[in-house]
Amino acid sequence: MTWEAQSIEVRESWPNVDQSGPNNNPRRISQPHVLGRASKRAVDIVLATSALVLLSPLMLIAALIVKLSDRGPVFYSHTRIGYGGAAFGCLKFRTMKTDAADRLAELLRTNASARAEWETTRKLKNDPRITTVGEILRKSSIDELPQLINILRGEMSIVGPRPVTAEELARYGEHVASYMAARPGLTGQWQTSGRNDVSYEHRVALDVQYVRHWSLTRDFIIIAKTVPALFSQRGCY
16 A cells, blocks of 8 residues: 555655656655555554553553652653644653753753754763653663554554754755654654664655655555664654
């Protein structure tokens, strides 16, 4: 089952990413056929529900540890842009200190190299905001398990583009429509291709490629690749 109908023109080719496909013009992005959307949604509901049941003990332990570590909130909800441009609260276990915003502002004001890194990747390798518990949750990706709730709500998918903020969306340029043509994913090609070690331009390229060549088979391949990617912890910070 592949993407069909309602093509969106893509003008720029991307380096080091295969953009060819048997059923697609390599210069176009397509919305999925209604049957493709329905099948993907059904898989999301089944897998997210099963994962929540199986992982609920782990999630309860993580929630208790986060709460007892500094008495702050257990969950963190950050506004991201989803399917069709709709904003939603992307859920995570809190991994940052309660005064994270103030710490970031101070760091970017006083540290030029950190400011340059932030402006380039929206990430910091040595992030002073992250708690000791939060570092463990991030490296294991346990912090993202609450996004299973986002999936059941219909705001995210098991596999899809990495959810971005409105500010980051501007970096997609003419490829914004490609990002908004699919629900953001709990995992995706970015997560299985090096995560934060991948440049932002290449990350956009991977998202465009995913939307252009979506199929259920590709989704299951990405899910299978996610497990070893988590254990390798490459680009995880």
